[in-house]
Amino acid sequence: MTIDLKPEQQRVIDLAVRSGAYQNPTEVLDQAFEIIREQLDLEDWMLAQREEVAAHIAAGFAQAERGQLIDGDAAVEILRRRRAERLNRQ
Numbered sequence: 001m002t003i004d005l006k007p008e009q010q011r012v013i014d015l016a017v018r019s020g021a022y023q024n025p026t027e028v029l030d031q032a033f034e035i036i037r038e039q040l041d042l043e044d045w046m047l048a049q050r051e052e053v054a055a056h057i058a059a060g061f062a063q064a065e066r067g068q069l070i071d072g073d074a075a076v077e078i079l080r081r082r083r084a085e086r087l088n089r090q
Contacts, residue, residue: 005013016028046053063069070078 013025013028016022017025022028022031
């Protein structure tokens with residue numbers, strides 16, 4: 001397969017290789033495709049979980065309207081804990 005790159009795309013690939021982070025253009029493209037795949041997987045998850053996520057958002061707004069808020073640092077810590085638990089299950 002032959003792909004014609006725009007000059008800006010070629011410049012980005014060249015910069016990435018020159019940075020030393022990648023050995024060659026193929027590694028740059030492999031990483032780019034991996035990022036795209038992860039984004040698509042996340043979008044699929046979001047679509048599948050849309051109703052559940054919407055319910056959580058609605059519950060959060062209702063809590064905020066009742067004044068049931070938590071400190072920002074505490075919220076970040078809760079999110080970090082949940083993320084760690086989720087990653088441990090995988």
